[in-house]
Amino acid sequence: MTKLWQKGYHLNEQVERFEAAQNSLLDARLIRHDVWGSLAHTAMLAKIGVLTESEHKALKDALCSILQLEATHEFTITLADEDVHTRVENYLVAVAGAAGKKIHMARSxxxxxxxxxxxxxxxxxxxxxxxxxxxxxxxxxxxxxHTNTPMPGYTHMQRAMLSSVGLWAASFGEALLDDEQLLSAAYVLNDQSPLGSAAGYGVPIPIDRQYCADLLGFSRVQNNVIYVQNSRGKIEAAIVQALAQIMLDLSKLAQDILLFSTTEYGFFQVPQELCTGSSIMPQKRNLGVMELVRARTQTMLALQQQILGIVSGLPSGYNMDYQETKRPFIEALDVVQESLEVCTLVVSAL
Structure with a gap:
């Protein structure tokens, strides 16, 4: 498979596996997004006269066909492809001919x-x-x-004052609404277009970065091309930090439900179908999903630290270290969504 950087020699297979095996698997998540970026880029190249009308149409049709293939899981990325960008561009060359090579003009x-x-x-x-x-x-x-359903309030793990189930449940609702504010702030930080910064030092032709940003729905262009590269990992870490705040609240919710559904407390009863059992103790009903929410909060904190650790101390400009932030970033987004779903399931059954 032709690499976009190919210089007339073959890369050592062990080096290729080490650099690209995990990355090519993760990039299967990014096929649609890479195509959207390419559609905007080709439109911009046509706008500034790099592509003819017929070349633009051929590339647009080929890119749309990738979206159709991806929807049916027929567009895949292999180790030989190295990444989604190479796979898409090689497909365009195969389908649209020479126009497929021109798409790489003014981008990296x-x-x-x-x-x-x-x-x-x-x-x-x-x-x-x-x-x-x-x-x-x-x-x-x-x-x-349960506004008026009585429930003990605790301090220092001891009964302290009369409270209610309603007050307890609403406290987590309000906490999550605060978390949504943090999520929105992270969204705003992420909502800037990096396209056109190329390898981190711009390009020597008059491209229209704002046009690409508008087509892709970004609120603004990320201006400084060096900072575009330097912000990789920084913005992902900011997002994961917001996700970590959600998980911290979910962990407290999970711990409360685990405690309050024990025989000793008996405030809540969880349906049997949400619990697993024991292979040796037939009376057991284990609310394992809440235990895993509690544990995956620690996973989230570790993912955040992993991203921060990878980018800490790097020099300006692109470094391959950044590639290692992709997996913890994607995993963090998976963890929080699965945890929110399972907490909703359990709370709805209380």
């Missing part, structure tokens, strides 16, 4: 992967916010049904 894989991750983050953050709001609604519904 460095700004391509950034635009992919920014678009992926925007999409995923909308999904996180929707699931967070669903859990808030579920908590507030529980609170409204």
């Amino acid at each position: 894989r460095n700004d391509q992967v950034l635009v992919d991750l920014r678009l992926y983050a925007k999409e995923q953050l909308h999904s996180v916010a929707a699931k967070l709001c669903h859990l808030c609604t579920t908590l507030l519904s529980l609170a409204s049904r």
Whole structure:
């Protein structure tokens, strides 16, 4: 498979596996986003006269066919492809001929992967916010049904004052609404287009970065081309920090439910279908999902630290170290969404 950087020699297979095996698997998540970025880039190249009308149409048709193939899982990325950018561009060359090679004018894989991750983050953050709001609604519904249901309030793990189930449930709803504010702030930081920064030092032709940003739905262009590269990992870490705040609240919610559903407390009863059992103790009903939410909060904190650790101390400009921030970033978005879904399921059953 032809690499975009190919210089007439074959890369050592062990080096190729070490550099690209994990990355090529992760990039399967970014196919649509890479195509969207390419559609905007080709439109811009046509606008400034680099592509003819017929070349633009051929590339647009080929890119749209990738979206159709991706929807049916027929467009895949292999180790030989190295990354989604190479796979897409090689497909364009195969389908659209010489026009496929012209698409790489005025861009680098460095700004391509950034635009992919920014678009992926925007999409995923909308999904996180929707699931967070669903859990808030579920908590507030529980609170409204039990406004006057008495429940002990605790300090120092000891009974302290009379409280209510409604007050307890609503406290988590309000906490999550604060978390949504942090999520929105991270969204704003992410919502700037890196496309056109190329390898981190711009390009010597008069491209229209604002046009690309507008087509892709970004609120603004990220101006300084060096900072575009330097912000990789920084913006991902800011997003994961917001996700960590959500998980901290979910961990407290999970711990409370685990404690309050024990025989000793007996405040809540969780349906059997949400619990697992024991292979040796037939009476056991284990609320394992809440234990895993509690544990995955620690996973989230570790993912945040992993991203911060990778980017700490790097010099200005692109470094391959940045590639290692992709997995913890994507995993963090998965963890928080799965945790929100399972907490909503459990709370709705209380």
